[in-house]
Amino acid sequence: MPDALTLTVRELAAPTPTTRRLLLALGDVPFSYQAGQGGALGLHGQRERRPYSIASAPADSSADGTIEFLLRALPGGGLGRHLDGVREGTRVDFEGPFGAFVLPDDLPDAPLLFVAGGTGFAPLRSLAREARARGHRAPRHLLYSVKDVMDVAYAEELARWGEDHRGEAVITATRHAPPTWQGSRGRIGLTLLRRFTSDAPLCFVCGPAGMVEDLTHTLSQLGVPAGHVRMEQWAPTM
Structure with missing residues (x-):
């Protein structure tokens, strides 16, 4: 061992x-x-x-x-x-x-886009906080997908994401959300990603394997260069 x-x-x-x-x-x-x-x-x-x-x-x-x-x-x-x-x-x-799912040593002052599914938010939180600590000045956007709105972790941090990261945090529920839910519904897809990819950001995608594969394909469809996409995927714990 x-x-x-x-x-x-x-x-x-x-x-x-x-x-x-x-x-x-x-x-x-x-x-x-x-x-x-x-x-x-x-x-x-x-x-x-x-x-x-x-x-x-x-x-x-x-x-x-x-x-x-x-x-x-x-x-x-x-x-x-x-x-x-x-x-x-x-x-x-x-x-x-x-792991090599890390920020580049020479972090450019260009937008960063973090795309998370479930607990895949964990390393993206680490990356966003590190970028801020390193003085990154461009917007850092987050797209965060959960099955149920009750699954949203770090809710207090997400509420001040714009203040901390100069970018937008979009939370979307794929299965369960009350009628009063003010966030998005459904899976992260082409329409939502298009809002955040016009300036070819450096993208970090983490979540279940199927989600990561689908989203990296969609980012390619939107013209994001392969070199601008970093991914991490996981299988459910048994």
Whole structure:
């Protein structure tokens, strides 16, 4: 089993009925990562680990001494055998960081477009916060798709997205939304993407595999160069 850091759970919260926000305390452990990267998590000492993207940005971790994850909860509220019974104070093994879903070293002052499905918002949150920390001055737009409006994580941050990122945040519900819902409905598609691609932004797409494949094809149809599209996809946790 590869070497891993052993970290302690500082906080486990339920921001929505279907997600869990996990904060791991770094303590005195030297650790660095790039925004958009992830790692594998599992209870201390056990062999089974599952990959997750980091939801915090490096500047956040430097400030508060934690790394943050947004995890999809299983029916019944659990997180799977690899994190069975995890709670505040539990020791967790973290293997990583890994991944190339990151900002370019020479980040241009051109618009950024983040497109998320479900907990695929986690690495995009990290990337957006890192871009702001690096002084990126162009708009950073977000298109965020959820099945149910109750699944929207980081709602308070999203409410001030325009102030923090100089761009627009569009949340769309694909299945369930109350009559009072003021956001969009349906899947992210060509019509919505066209609003944000006229200036050939650098695009980051993360979510379920089928969604990512469909959206990268649509971005190509809209004339976004392949070199401007970075993607990360995942399979559901069993």
